[in-house]
Amino acid sequence: MELKLKPSESYLKQLSFFRVIIALFCIFQAMAIYPNLLELYGANGMINSEIGDAFISNVLIRPNIQNLYPYLSPYLSAELFSYLVFYIYVLFLLLLTVGYRVRLFSALSWLFHLILINSALHFNYGVEQFTKICLFYCVIMPTGYFAAISKKVINETKNDLIPFISVKILQFHLCIVYFFGGLGKIKGTHWLNGEAIWRSIEQPQFQQFDMSWIAAYPLVLKLLGLFVVFIEISYPIFVNIKKMRGIHLILVIILHLNIAIFMGLRYFAAIMILFNLSAYGYSYLSAFSHQFINRILSVMNKYKRILKNVFATPNIQNYD
Template identity: 35%
Template sequence: MHNKTYPGWLFFFRVNMAGFALLHFLAIQPDFDMLYSYKGYIYPDIMDTATDHFSPTLVSLQHYVGVPYDTLLLLCRIAYPLALVCLILGFCTRLSAVLSLFLQLLLLKSIHLFEYGVDGYTTIALFYCCIFPVGYIYSIDNRLRKFIITPPYAHWLFLLKAHLCIAYFFSGFDKVIGGTWRNGEALWKTVHSHNYYSLFSLDFLANTPFFLLAGWGTIILEMGYFVGMNSRKVRMWWLGAIVCLHLFIALFMGLFFFSAMMILLNLCAYYTPYIDPERFRKR
């Protein structure tokens, strides 16, 4: 695995982050009214009382724009996927990214009691789409310019890698300072608290060192992420192990969207930048 990088990862990042956000939004459509409307689990104005009142919500925004809540909700429900489609295609890329980020935060903060890890990472990914030059390669914007611009991308790739390295290190550090991950108890509890999502039971491994070894393996993978992922010799092996870790989380904890997001971010940072498009075309 060589260390030369190529700008094609920007295209991969744009399409996959926007596509992921779109799929995630479409996945909640059967429950959309139950989450956002006044016929749902919690009235929107009651939900709004528990916000930080810093980020805008649908309830707070309706007072400024003078639009009824249901109308505003319908507009956002249509505008958000349209903005994401434009971002995928690379049409008015920067504007589409900013609009997507604003609408994602607006919809997310309006039901903040239901948010979890994947929502935060989606916000981060869309924010990076706003500041990264993701529209400068394989996009409608680039077609309309009628000439190809090779954007400076090395420092943006460094930022993405640094973000992942810090996130994984402190995730592993949080695990190692407690006793439950070091003796396998945390992994046992985690798997069994979500056992209804598992493909099959792991109870037959109860009297084996599997959970102890898996706990330590997770700690080593996360705390050693920086060294492993930035080493030419072991990068692909470490990346494969990280992907397997998130596949395990998806299959045995039911966190499908979270796992998919983390796998995509890892591929964006440590796989696609090293794909030579010329060699790919020759093959």
């Protein structure tokens, strides 16, 4: 008998999936940063904190390692304090992943992530901003009802509409981001004539391969630029048409995979792919996982029957 989930329960599972993959992403990103922790966040890092503060002096409240350290300077060295903040951040993310006191540790993870990115503003780009937004969504949305050791009891009358609105907020956010990203691209000529593609793959800080040969094929660059603009500006239309959603999601994932491969922005590509899968791709992932698990169970049962027949005790009758 097939179990039919109520809409609210399905949305709650989707939001719990969002929490888990965002927390895991943050942990993997933190592990990648760890070898260069002091260079990024330390008092004697690549960019002195006083220089960084000079560019954002108009911000009244900006918690960061440099501003918080004086309160503990009599007890800890600056390097040890940087490591302590980092370790606490990772601990909170682990607790968020397993679903312990989800609302509390979502808020603490978001706060410590904010402290870290505020400590290295000049090294931040899109991935930090989207990670900060996703962690904030974990704070305000009901993401702790499934895959959580502190599992909450579903109250249908209270949570029937909230999960639905929460998922729609995730979807609306992506629609706004992609649409206005595409709209901004068509205002100029750089994306329409392929120049932006050329610059993206040939800038020294982004260049992963020698792609100079592609300059001989301007039509290819132009088509790639038009492809990016089309994917982004048509995003709100096609992802909200059920028959087109899967195809457009695949195109978006291909777009971000190419950003990771040819520009080296792997974590930005990863957070965008995970965001898309959480907002629009969860039903496909859920269906695929169920089919995969059922297939595995079917194969296991098949071999179980074979082994049972092989090792079964023969029924020997005595005719004496």
